[in-house]
Amino acid sequence: MFEKPAELKKLFEEKVNQAAASADVEQLRIEFLGKKGHVAELMQELRNVPNELKKEAGQKINEVKQFIEGAIAERIEEIKKLEEQKLIDSAESYDESMPINADLGSYHPITLVRREVESIFQSMGFTVEDYSEITDDYNCFEALNIPKHHPARDMQDTYYLSSNQLLKTHTSAAQNTILRKYKASLESGKPIRAIFPGRCFRNEKIDACHENTFFQMEGIMVDEEISISNLIYFMKTMLSEVFQRDITVRLRPGFFPFVEPGFELDISCLICGGKGCPSCKDSGWLELCPCGMIHPNVLTAAGIDPEKYTGFAFGLGMTRLAMMRYGVKDIRVFNSGNLKALSQFTEKSFTRPENESKEA
Ligand code: DAH
Numbered sequence: 535m536f537e538k539p540a541e542l543k544k545l546f547e548e549k550v551n552q553a554a555a556s557a558d559v560e561q562l563r564i565e566f567l568g569k570k571g572h573v574a575e576l577m578q579e580l581r582n583v584p585n586e587l588k589k590e591a592g593q594k595i596n597e598v599k600q601f602i603e604g605a606i607a608e609r610i611e612e613i614k615k616l617e618e619q620k621l622i623d624s625a626e627s628y629d630e631s632m633p634i635n636a637d638l639g640s641y642h643p644i645t646l647v648r649r650e651v652e653s654i655f656q657s658m659g660f661t662v663e664d665y666s667e668i669t670d671d672y673n674c675f676e677a678l679n680i681p682k683h684h685p686a687r688d689m690q691d692t693y694y695l696s697s698n699q700l701l702k703t704h705t706s707a708a709q710n711t712i713l714r715k716y717k718a719s720l721e722s723g724k725p726i727r728a729i730f731p732g733r734c735f736r737n738e739k740i741d742a743c744h745e746n747t748f749f750q751m752e753g754i755m756v757d758e759e760i761s762i763s764n765l766i767y768f769m770k771t772m773l774s775e776v777f778q779r780d781i782t783v784r785l786r787p788g789f790f791p792f793v794e795p796g797f798e799l800d801i802s803c804l805i806c807g808g809k810g811c812p813s814c815k816d817s818g819w820l821e822l823c824p825c826g827m828i829h830p831n832v833l834t835a836a837g838i839d840p841e842k843y844t845g846f847a848f849g850l851g852m853t854r855l856a857m858m859r860y861g862v863k864d865i866r867v868f869n870s871g872n873l874k875a876l877s878q879f880t881e882k883s884f885t886r887p888e889n890e891s892k893e894a
Contacts, residue, residue: 555817625861756845793826
């Protein structure tokens, strides 16, 4: 019995290194941590261990369980990054050597993607909401069911300001305000459908894939009888429009304290259409957007009765989306002010107004 946890760990280590796609890791999770998985089997066997040794054996199993949980989370992150990078590498790129036309200005690529996504959602009846870049602990965390000292806070290394405020780490920080804004009209029979794009800040070490300043777009829909099917329908329609082709989506479990259940939404691979190719590690899927059914505590915090109303929420990474859309391989381009890179994503360039000088 005492050797078994170590053997299980060895078996897991061999397998986890071979897992090339998110789907393989999910398979491993079920095989090792599922209700009928290897760890559960060991727990069952604990019954046959003599009482005086039970504690030690139980500890060993728990250690292995924690190791497997941690390794799975790490592997999922690694695969996610690799998948994204592959997709970005394979997209058509911009040309740094193009000349700049000094008389023309152009929209920033993030603005272009944001406006496009906004107009798609507006056509589906969503309002577009504004929200401050500075907020507070309550809105950014507490109201989202992330109390002080919750481990989920570790994922978002936050810039705190001396005024007891902070720079918002995610667009979810606006949920409470927007839910409150439309609570009365919800109660008079009008569903809440809102998106809120915004700049977010986290203390990240900057490299080609990480920025401390990036864009997200949050969306929520709340009404009586909103279900996961509504969520899937909206995401599928929106992403098909954004990528201008029919997109198939699937949901996998994902943990975020403000949604229950929470999901990671995958789309069928844009390169091979789901058949399997190097960009999707032959899985046919790409991870794109976390989402879920709004947690009852989040509705309650906004004064909305969770017994009567349900809703979904999602958080689209706009910066990542723009990288995929335009084949931008280095995230630093967006905040660089480099016109050679930034001015060539659009034909919708606008002419400088006559009364504005070139130096302005
Ligand atoms: N706010 C999360 C983050 O930045 C993303 C997210 C996950 C938003 C799930 C959602 C959601 O609305 O339902 O990490």
